[in-house]
Amino acid sequence: MVQATTMPRNETGITAAVARLAEQFADRLQTGQSLREQHGHTTTWIETQAPDAVVFPTSTEEVADIVKICAEFGVPVIPFGTGTSLEGHVNAPAGGICVDMMRMDAILELHQEDLDVVVQPGVTREQLNTYLRDQGLFFPIDPGANASLGGMVATRASGTNAVRYGTMKDAVLSLEAVMADGTVIRTASRAKKSSAGYDMTRLLVGSEGTLGLITEITLRLQGIPEAIRSARCSFRSVDEACRAVMMTIQYGIPVARIELLDELSVRAANQHSGLELPEVPLLLLEFHGSEAAVVEQAETFAQIAEEFGGFDIAATSTAEERNKLWQARHDMYWACLGLRPGAKGISTDVCVPISRLAECVSAARARAEEMGLMAPVVGHVGDGNFHALLLIDMDSHEERAKADEFIGWLNDLAISMEGTCTGEHGIGQGKRPYLQRELGETTRFMAAVKAALDPDNILNPGKIL
Numbered sequence: 001m002v003q004a005t006t007m008p009r010n011e012t013g014i015t016a017a018v019a020r021l022a023e024q025f026a027d028r029l030q031t032g033q034s035l036r037e038q039h040g041h042t043t044t045w046i047e048t049q050a051p052d053a054v055v056f057p058t059s060t061e062e063v064a065d066i067v068k069i070c071a072e073f074g075v076p077v078i079p080f081g082t083g084t085s086l087e088g089h090v091n092a093p094a095g096g097i098c099v100d101m102m103r104m105d106a107i108l109e110l111h112q113e114d115l116d117v118v119v120q121p122g123v124t125r126e127q128l129n130t131y132l133r134d135q136g137l138f139f140p141i142d143p144g145a146n147a148s149l150g151g152m153v154a155t156r157a158s159g160t161n162a163v164r165y166g167t168m169k170d171a172v173l174s175l176e177a178v179m180a181d182g183t184v185i186r187t188a189s190r191a192k193k194s195s196a197g198y199d200m201t202r203l204l205v206g207s208e209g210t211l212g213l214i215t216e217i218t219l220r221l222q223g224i225p226e227a228i229r230s231a232r233c234s235f236r237s238v239d240e241a242c243r244a245v246m247m248t249i250q251y252g253i254p255v256a257r258i259e260l261l262d263e264l265s266v267r268a269a270n271q272h273s274g275l276e277l278p279e280v281p282l283l284l285l286e287f288h289g290s291e292a293a294v295v296e297q298a299e300t301f302a303q304i305a306e307e308f309g310g311f312d313i314a315a316t317s318t319a320e321e322r323n324k325l326w327q328a329r330h331d332m333y334w335a336c337l338g339l340r341p342g343a344k345g346i347s348t349d350v351c352v353p354i355s356r357l358a359e360c361v362s363a364a365r366a367r368a369e370e371m372g373l374m375a376p377v378v379g380h381v382g383d384g385n386f387h388a389l390l391l392i393d394m395d396s397h398e399e400r401a402k403a404d405e406f407i408g409w410l411n412d413l414a415i416s417m418e419g420t421c422t423g424e425h426g427i428g429q430g431k432r433p434y435l436q437r438e439l440g441e442t443t444r445f446m447a448a449v450k451a452a453l454d455p456d457n458i459l460n461p462g463k464i465l
Contacts, residue, residue: 005429005462009094010073010074010094010095013074013075017070017073018031020073029053030053039054039090039098043086044428045403046428048091051096051098054080055099055100057104060215063099064183070096071458074456076094076097076459076460078091079099079213080102081101081147082146082147084146085151085428087425087426087427088429088430088463089428091429091462093461099213102122102148105120107119107128115222116173116219117219118216118218120150120216121153121216121217122148124147125141125143137223137224138224139219140165141157141166141171143424144159153204153205153214154208154209155426157424158423161257163256165256169206172201172220173188173192173219173220175188175214177204177212177213180211180212180459184215187204188201203449208427208463209463210450210459210464210465211450211453213459225256227288228256228286228319228322229294229315229317230315230317230321230325231284231298231313231314231316232315233282233283233301233305235309238358238362239361241310242260244305244308244310245382246354246358247304253287255287257284257285257380258283259379260378261281261283261329261332261376261378262361265282266282268332268335268339272328272335272338273328275324275328277312284325287301332389333345333389339374339391343394345389345390346392347387347388347390348425350385350386350414351384352414356417357384357386361377361381361386364386365377367409371406374391388410390406408433412434415438422434428463429462435464447465450464
């Protein structure tokens, strides 16, 4: 198991802060071991580091009170959403107070004409889209898990729709946040663009709770397309599939989603979701637009795919058929676990320029095979981002060491290709060593920003830097 970062504990301060918070929050402050461990461990293989207490605020004012008390006693504050992060983001290496935002789940304002909405951080993406459905609007960022929007902002989440609609940095107009001294700030207005000073919104987006606790989010929305059409296409090799992706993007087809599944992933999907797909590399696509446009886009893609050996090409506009395919994609983590019952899935991601995608994916698959690792590959390949899910026997020291070696090698490979060590999982604890390799001296200036905004290092310490 990966050893998490350890940091000195402020035992006196923690005891005093827990006592003060208990006076204010009563039964909304919990110290039971099981609950604390749940809030210190998520879908990661990094060892659990539980907080000393979990508190459940319901308003910005209460979050500010929590931070002020923790600042007074020099105690760490760790924000928590649904717990779907993958790199140890919610661990508490120095102990402290976990702030569970999930009771702050109100949709505050909808501005239908302006295509924006104001929400609290505990609202989940599925909750928001259910609310918006009758308004003819939707929120397009879809990381697969039903994550909280606050967590998605904090990790700069992405997902299957990113190739057309961008990532959380493109979707957030403004934030309300509690800073390290308890001050509440608003980073921008609802205007769709601004040249007013430093871009504090995007400084906080992706900061993983290390610069401020997000308490309100203003998001861009999109109109629900007139028509949606999905397509799938099989290929003889991952290389051919990736090259078809490159040509599709270069040709200017406005694809909403374009996802790659290698043969192991297709096998897992067939077993888990009852599909009957050829067990070879597969592309799943989705097109948004008018009825005529989506048909034309699907037909153009089919022509490109055939040039690269694509076969078994099928397209559909039927909601039931589309949903079955995309649900299989979203269930991929659980499906892949079925390839090796009893194994734990260790998910890692990288992102490279699209011109290097085929080379990087092929090298990753060859390296995993060479090391004797089962590592299905899936990816949001329209923007060069892919994931390898290592299926590991956690009782085997040898397999854990191989997994650690593979992840390090893959991160270094992506960086050497002018890519990044993480396209959407974030840095947390797990990817800290690779951030320095990727950005070099830039991390010194990141540290200066952190020191200026959080001089006592109480906001989610031990993450990113």
